[in-house]
Amino acid sequence: MNRLNRLTAILTQLQSKRHITAEEISKRFDISLRTVYRDVRALEEAGVPLTGETGKGYALVEGYRLPPVMFDEKEAYSLLLAEKVIEQFTDREISERFKSALIKIKSVLKDRQKYALDHLDQQVAFYSKDIHDSNRNEQVIQGILSGLADNSVLQFNYTSFLKEENTSRAVEPVGMYYSKENWYLIAYCKLREDYRTFRIDRIRNLEIGEAIFNTNHPTLKAYLKKMEEGHELTKIVIQMEPSFVKYIDTQKYNHGFVLQETIGQKVQLTFMVGSLEYFARWVISLADIINVIQPKALSDRLEVLLTTMIKKLKEGGQTQEAN
Incomplete structure (x- = not known):
């Protein structure tokens, strides 16, 4: 990206939120902080009304807009839902392109709308890939x-x-x-x-x-x-080898899945469930490829179920021999 295009993109990004830090700009365009400071100074010299506040970042003076497009409240909130859905239902490349487009769309929002979207972003979430x-x-x-x-x-x-x-x-x-x-x-x-x-x-x-x-x-x-903590839900954490995750990649969303992260050489999955018994009877099919991190009650219940299964299998084998 040449500098002129980057300056235009930075200006658009500055319009997408109330405040943008130099670190955010640096990360998005893969440039050094020194280059960010030079670009911001160039925008100021070109007449762009910028302000800077320690701890918050750069901001445009309220009222400064590039494109003459305005959104009402419902349209602005719908943007947030669209972003959450796109993250779940598309591959990474399409998701990144949508985010880039969304930054341009957000750039024309009023300060109050930008604040509302930033606020809502922490209050709205998707924990499933099945929408009806x-x-x-x-x-x-x-x-x-x-x-x-x-x-x-x-x-x-x-x-x-x-x-x-x-x-x-x-x-x-x-x-x-x-x-x-x-x-x-x-x-x-x-x-x-x-x-x-x-x-x-x-x-x-x-x-x-x-x-x-x-x-x-x-x-x-x-x-x-x-x-x-109030015992309305039970937090369950399991780990497995990355190669095994594909076996539960779809099913996990129907069993309280909320988080997946890499811990060392393992993939760790966190679930919030209302019934430990129901979860245990599902995950028992994965007993040979998972490690239960918490709670101990799940490990204990799996041990009982597996012991019972082995006993019944032996009893069934003895019955067949007798016949």
């Missing part, structure tokens, strides 16, 4: 995104899954994620006076209230940890 259109409720999802962005109290009617009980709820939204064919809302429920997880397809008549909350709620990642 029948379970989507676009109007409710847009309302939730607005509530997350503005810290607005949401009001809606909810039908519980087990008891099929209808209740009216007022909640402070914390995060939203997609897993196992459904969207879920995590929120602080004023009726229950505690955090709750709501299946979005069971939410009706959602309204964005005028009340704004200032509660410092946990992030999506922190909430999952909180659920684990």
